[in-house]
Amino acid sequence: MKRSNGLKFVITVVVLMLGIAVAGSAFAQRGSDFALFDQHGVFHQISRYNEARAVVLFVYGNDDPASVEALPLLRDLRDRYSEDDVIFLLLDANQHDTRASVLAADLEFPVLLDSAQVVARTLAVTTTAESFIINPKSHRILYRGPLDSRIAVAEANPAMPVPYLESALKAILANVDDAAPAVPAVVGMPIVFEYKERFGDRQISYQDEVVPILRRRCTTCHIENGLAPWAMISHRMMQGWSPMVREVLITRRMPPGQIDTQIGEWDDIHDITDDELTTLVHWIDGGARREGDADPLTELEPIDPAWSLGEPDLIVEVPEEAIPATGIVDFKIKRVALDLDEDKWISAVAYNVGDRTVLHSLLVHALDPDVPASDPAAQIAPENAEYISLYVPGRTEEVFAEDSGFLLKADRDLSFKLRYVSSGRETVDRTRIGLYFRDTEPTYAVRNVITLNENFTIPAGVDNHVEEAQTPVFEHDVYVESFAPQTHTRGKSMTISALYPDGTSQLLINVGNYNFNWQMNYRLTERLLLPAGSRLVSETVFDNSPANPHNVDPEAEVRVGITTWDETFSHYVRILERR
Numbered sequence: 001m002k003r004s005n006g007l008k009f010v011i012t013v014v015v016l017m018l019g020i021a022v023a024g025s026a027f028a029q030r031g032s033d034f035a036l037f038d039q040h041g042v043f044h045q046i047s048r049y050n051e052a053r054a055v056v057l058f059v060y061g062n063d064d065p066a067s068v069e070a071l072p073l074l075r076d077l078r079d080r081y082s083e084d085d086v087i088f089l090l091l092d093a094n095q096h097d098t099r100a101s102v103l104a105a106d107l108e109f110p111v112l113l114d115s116a117q118v119v120a121r122t123l124a125v126t127t128t129a130e131s132f133i134i135n136p137k138s139h140r141i142l143y144r145g146p147l148d149s150r151i152a153v154a155e156a157n158p159a160m161p162v163p164y165l166e167s168a169l170k171a172i173l174a175n176v177d178d179a180a181p182a183v184p185a186v187v188g189m190p191i192v193f194e195y196k197e198r199f200g201d202r203q204i205s206y207q208d209e210v211v212p213i214l215r216r217r218c219t220t221c222h223i224e225n226g227l228a229p230w231a232m233i234s235h236r237m238m239q240g241w242s243p244m245v246r247e248v249l250i251t252r253r254m255p256p257g258q259i260d261t262q263i264g265e266w267d268d269i270h271d272i273t274d275d276e277l278t279t280l281v282h283w284i285d286g287g288a289r290r291e292g293d294a295d296p297l298t299e300l301e302p303i304d305p306a307w308s309l310g311e312p313d314l315i316v317e318v319p320e321e322a323i324p325a326t327g328i329v330d331f332k333i334k335r336v337a338l339d340l341d342e343d344k345w346i347s348a349v350a351y352n353v354g355d356r357t358v359l360h361s362l363l364v365h366a367l368d369p370d371v372p373a374s375d376p377a378a379q380i381a382p383e384n385a386e387y388i389s390l391y392v393p394g395r396t397e398e399v400f401a402e403d404s405g406f407l408l409k410a411d412r413d414l415s416f417k418l419r420y421v422s423s424g425r426e427t428v429d430r431t432r433i434g435l436y437f438r439d440t441e442p443t444y445a446v447r448n449v450i451t452l453n454e455n456f457t458i459p460a461g462v463d464n465h466v467e468e469a470q471t472p473v474f475e476h477d478v479y480v481e482s483f484a485p486q487t488h489t490r491g492k493s494m495t496i497s498a499l500y501p502d503g504t505s506q507l508l509i510n511v512g513n514y515n516f517n518w519q520m521n522y523r524l525t526e527r528l529l530l531p532a533g534s535r536l537v538s539e540t541v542f543d544n545s546p547a548n549p550h551n552v553d554p555e556a557e558v559r560v561g562i563t564t565w566d567e568t569f570s571h572y573v574r575i576l577e578r579r
């Protein structure tokens with residue numbers, strides 16, 4: 001659909017030229033950082049390319065003739081600019097294109113799948129075949145328009161192909177700050193925006209649509225005395241924070257610890273659905289308004305620190321820790337003697353957190369009492385300490401399945417690995433742990449295996465260092481129940497797969513955007529059988545470059561160790577074993 005009726009066409013071109021000339025007189029438009037998964041399950045965030053000179057983004061459609069025509073041109077561009085640190089990405093906002101259908105197209109480019117259509121909305125994309133050049137540091141849009149006059153351009157038969165995007169790219173790489181040359185309009189395949197049908201022009205309801213999402217997804221932490229630095233306690237507060245909320249939503253920073261939910265089915269994880277995301281973004285873009293006077297956010301109950309499962313059978317006090325107002329707080333490793341008179345089967349672990357504003361994670365282990373207290377690393381080393389449970393923000397307890405329990409031997413001590421993040425205010429954390437015991441023996445023992453790699457070195461500055469680890473082969477049938485992957489600040493992403501005795505493998509979890517501040521436990525909705533002879537395999541990617549915003553020192557060569565400055569690759573997997 002390159003040409004339409006003559007007059008309409010002339011008008012469109014004039015309008016678009018004007019639009020671009022005005023918007024681009026300084027050759028740039030304000031943009032926004034954003035993040036999406038691609039067809040392979042790899043997470044891409046524009047600001048993570050901040051070491052590159054430019055990001056070229058082409059709006060793609062799987063069955064779109066203009067996209068098919070554009071691919072060889074993009075490939076050619078990418079090859080010719082391979083020395084210039086230019087990143088080439090495709091953006092697909094068509095809801096009928098799925099990860100599987102895009103994967104089947106077997107493209108050489110990452111295709112960012114914008115199923116919630118919020119990135120396309122942010123970039124004001126309306127059709128396929130439009131292309132962008134984005135500055136990955138400032139997120140500014142340096143160019144938008146056609147790739148080339150051969151690709152879906154509303155322009156009379158060009159005698160010679162005009163390389164619009166390449167000219168702009170050349171100028172950008174040469175740091176020439178020319179006024180934007182006018183470019184013709186792109187006429188690709190129109191993108192059907194699902195939310196236009198859903199919302200039309202109506203205002204989103206704060207009370208009925210927005211607040212329920214905030215309660216489901218945000219207020220476990222964004223509440224008075226919660227973990228988050230600001231509380232969602234009124235419409236006014238939400239409205240004031242709304243530009244920031246938009247940004248953390250489209251960069252997938254909040255809710256924190258999101259994983260690739262196209263792999264596996266999960267319980268009790270921090271997530272937000274496409275519908276919820278679209279609703280919030282649409283509401284914010286409409287001015288974050290409230291209808292009527294009622295404000296359900298003001299009625300939120302503060303967190304009740306009491307034991308919600310009832311009085312525990314045993315309360316253990318974690319030795320207190322003073323947290324400074326600012327600075328990186330290194331992991332804290334602690335130990336407590338229990339003096340039990342007999343073995344116990346644990347049915348649940350509850351957390352009574354002292355200061356929720358600073359405690360980000362707490363790992364609880366059953367420790368061999370012969371380990372000398374003088375060696376910090378030994379207190380949590382897997383050969384001495386068996387992982388029992390993990391506290392993460394928003395979770396007050398971990399209840400094991402009804403037919404299972406963790407065997408706590410009478411002689412064991414408890415050891416803890418705590419991760420604190422300073423909150424701007426000095427404080428002392430006194431957290432207590434409640435253990436609940438079973439009266440009867442369970443059918444399944446709660447056990448753990450670790451995909452552990454203790455022997456690797458990450459060179460300084462490398463952004464994609466891949467390591468692997470696997471568990472030993474299971475000698476009996478076991479069930480997998482949950483995953484708690486752990487690295488330190490260079491960890492970027494990890495997958496864990498099952499390798500079955502017949503040689504086939506199945507991806508079980510894809511943590512595409514790991515953030516060491518948010519160590520999570522991801523629990524499957526249904527436990528998964530691993531027949532005898534299977535094993536678990538993990539691949540973990542480390543980013544030791546300056547592009548990693550969490551990296552404590554990109555100039556250091558990194559080895560395995562227990563401080564924040566070292567690395568770790570120890571992904572805990574909870575399994576259930578028949579006794």
Ligand code: HEC
Nearest residue numbers: 217218220221227228229244245248254255256270393394
């Ligand atoms: C598990 C706890 C938790 C949940 C759930 C959560 N947040 Fe946060 N949020 C935090 C913490 C902690 C911070 C402080 C910054 C950080 O750690 O990244 C924060 C920071 C923010 C910020 C400020 C960012 C900045 O740079 O100052 C915004 C905005 C925000 N959250 C929005 C949301 C929204 C919207 C939701 C729900 C969709 C949500 N959060 C869910 C814990 C949470």
